[in-house]
Amino acid sequence: MSITWVARHPAVPGWSHGGAHVSTWAWLVEATALAPVFLIPGLIGLWRALRQSPRAPLAATGLGMLAAAVPVILVLSLIGGRLVFAIYGIGLDDPAIVTFAVTTFVAGEHEVSLLIGAALLVLAGASRGTRLGGGIAALGAITGVSLFAGAYPSATGLGAPLAAGLLFTSWLIAAGTRLRLAATRSSARPAKTIAAIGLDVPMAGPQGSTSRP
Numbered sequence: 001m002s003i004t005w006v007a008r009h010p011a012v013p014g015w016s017h018g019g020a021h022v023s024t025w026a027w028l029v030e031a032t033a034l035a036p037v038f039l040i041p042g043l044i045g046l047w048r049a050l051r052q053s054p055r056a057p058l059a060a061t062g063l064g065m066l067a068a069a070v071p072v073i074l075v076l077s078l079i080g081g082r083l084v085f086a087i088y089g090i091g092l093d094d095p096a097i098v099t100f101a102v103t104t105f106v107a108g109e110h111e112v113s114l115l116i117g118a119a120l121l122v123l124a125g126a127s128r129g130t131r132l133g134g135g136i137a138a139l140g141a142i143t144g145v146s147l148f149a150g151a152y153p154s155a156t157g158l159g160a161p162l163a164a165g166l167l168f169t170s171w172l173i174a175a176g177t178r179l180r181l182a183a184t185r186s187s188a189r190p191a192k193t194i195a196a197i198g199l200d201v202p203m204a205g206p207q208g209s210t211s212r213p
Contacts, residue, residue: 062122117147
């Protein structure tokens with residue numbers, strides 16, 4: 001979606017100063033700066049869920065690719081911010097500089113889309129037979145393919161990056177929800193098992209003796 005906004009800079013024909021797209025682009029830049037930070041805990045949770053699987057090396061590869069995208073996204077947020085925010089009143093007015101910033105931003109988005117798309121395809125293969133389940137793996141594979149398509153908006157249309165972004169958000173929510181439910185069930189299972197078998201656990205007394213409740 002940001003590709004459709006980035007071309008509307010004051011030095012690019014068609015930009016109207018103070019238009020609604022300026023505030024939209026500003027909010028988009030802020031979200032781009034915060035989103036990768038919230039992705040880091042998700043990567044840790046996914047690794048904890050996949051590290052015991054037979055495909056742990058494959059999972060590590062996919063998660064490493066996702067982690068590599070985080071600093072790239074942060075740098076893109078800096079470039080995008082310079083397109084809309086003036087620093088100490090200094091804006092970007094030189095068309096040559098704006099052209100460089102815009103093309104660098106779009107090229108970075110292309111790289112991030114390919115990187116995350118490849119990572120999700122790898123994770124789709126690594127998550128089969130794990131707590132994530134086949135549904136999350138299938139959604140990850142579909143999202144990975146859509147991100148590859150969205151990386152080439154000149155061929156697939158500007159709607160492709162938006163659809164890919166929505167699918168990626170859906171995958172993050174679905175995977176996070178599945179991990180949360182799995183963690184809740186695993187923590188509740190031992191207590192239910194002890195209660196079911198009527199296990200009487202001795203408790204230590206004041207001087208090392210044992211007593212029973």
